[in-house]
Amino acid sequence: MIPNYYFNSSDKSSEYATRTRALLEFKSMISGVSVIFKAFLTDFSQNFASTWNAENVFGRMDPIPTFDNTKRTISVGWDIPSYDITDAKNNLHKCSVLVQMLYPNYSATQNYTPQGQDEGSFSATLANSLTKPPLLKLKFANLISTSTPGTDDGLLGWVDGINWQPKLDEGMFAHNGKFYPKVISLSCTFNVLHQENLVLNNQSKLPGFPFNSDALPVVDDGSTVTANDLGLLANPNSTVKTTMGD
Numbered sequence: 001m002i003p004n005y006y007f008n009s010s011d012k013s014s015e016y017a018t019r020t021r022a023l024l025e026f027k028s029m030i031s032g033v034s035v036i037f038k039a040f041l042t043d044f045s046q047n048f049a050s051t052w053n054a055e056n057v058f059g060r061m062d063p064i065p066t067f068d069n070t071k072r073t074i075s076v077g078w079d080i081p082s083y084d085i086t087d088a089k090n091n092l093h094k095c096s097v098l099v100q101m102l103y104p105n106y107s108a109t110q111n112y113t114p115q116g117q118d119e120g121s122f123s124a125t126l127a128n129s130l131t132k133p134p135l136l137k138l139k140f141a142n143l144i145s146t147s148t149p150g151t152d153d154g155l156l157g158w159v160d161g162i163n164w165q166p167k168l169d170e171g172m173f174a175h176n177g178k179f180y181p182k183v184i185s186l187s188c189t190f191n192v193l194h195q196e197n198l199v200l201n202n203q204s205k206l207p208g209f210p211f212n213s214d215a216l217p218v219v220d221d222g223s224t225v226t227a228n229d230l231g232l233l234a235n236p237n238s239t240v241k242t243t244m245g246d
Contacts, residue, residue, distance in 0.1 A: 011083040013038060021141045024078060027154060028101045029135040035097045039140060043077030043187060046210070072194070072210070074144060074155075077187035085173040088180035095164060095184060102159060105132035134158065138190050147209040148196055157192045 017023055017038040024041075027034040050070045054063035080095070082088035106128040138144055139154030146153045166172065166181035173180045198206050 011087070013040075023140070024076070025137075025139045025154060026098055026101060027137040027139075029137065029156070030101075030105045030132045033097065033101075035094050035101075037078060037080060037094065037186075040079040040081065041076065042079055042185065043075060044143075045075045047071075047073045047075070048210075049073070072192040074138070074190040074192065075187070076138075076140070076144075076190065077185065079167075080184040080186065082173070082180070082182050085175060085180060088173045088182060089175075091184060092180050095186070098186075099162060099164070101136055102134050102162065104130050104134050107131050135193075136190075142212040144190075145212040146196065147206040147212045149206075149208070152212075155190075155192050156195055157190050160189045160191065163187045 022039040024037045024039045025034055026036075048070060049072075051068040052065045053068055054065050056063045080091045082091050108128070135156060135158055137154035137156055144155055146155065163186065165185045167183040167185060170181070170183040172182060196206055196209070198204060198209055
């Protein structure tokens with residue numbers, strides 16, 4: 001079986017994607033299997049939605065808000081072009097591996113003799129039971145990644161579903177009565193399960209969250225720092241206040 005990270009070595013985009021880490025990786029938490037696509041992104045967005053419970057009180061102009069949670073969802077769409085028929089076969093295999101990651105793990109069916117029955121006189125069948133949900137890890141360079149310093153791992157979560165669509169106007173390869181699309185479009189919504197504590201004791205513990213970006217200098221005493229110190233602006237006389245109000 002061709003590895004799920006295989007790319008056609010004759011395709012220059014494979015060298016570029018590998019060198020720049022422009023790779024979209026899914027990993028099953030059930031089997032540990034990973035599947036990697038070159039990140040030909042067609043859609044990419046992240047949504048951070050905070051939920052508040054607002055209670056109206058008689059005589060008060062504003063409701064009393066109580067914080068519930070903040071949810072993070074990632075929508076991503078990408079194309080999978082094929083360099084040749086071998087690449088097309090491998091790309092379709094990768095799609096199969098990805099779709100299989102959406103299904104849970106079950107325990108095997110077993111036969112047993114209930115208590116109080118003689119061995120062999122009566123047997124019952126234990127139905128398959130779900131033992132592991134289909135959780136995944138998703139990674140795309142630093143934009144979909146853990147933010148804990150010193151780590152470079154994917155985010156844990158689950159996928160609502162995957163939309164698989166071949167681009168019919170691009171055609172297909174035909175071989176031995178089977179068809180392999182030349183270009184496949186995929187899209188999904190990934191729901192993140194937070195594994196990192198962002199703020200502890202009123203201080204951010206993950207300065208690079210959520211994009212695992214390089215942290216800028218932190219000034220806690222309310223003083224000003226020059227934009228040049230931060231490497232943001234060419235004008236060294238520009239200043240940035242680190243506290244609000246003044």
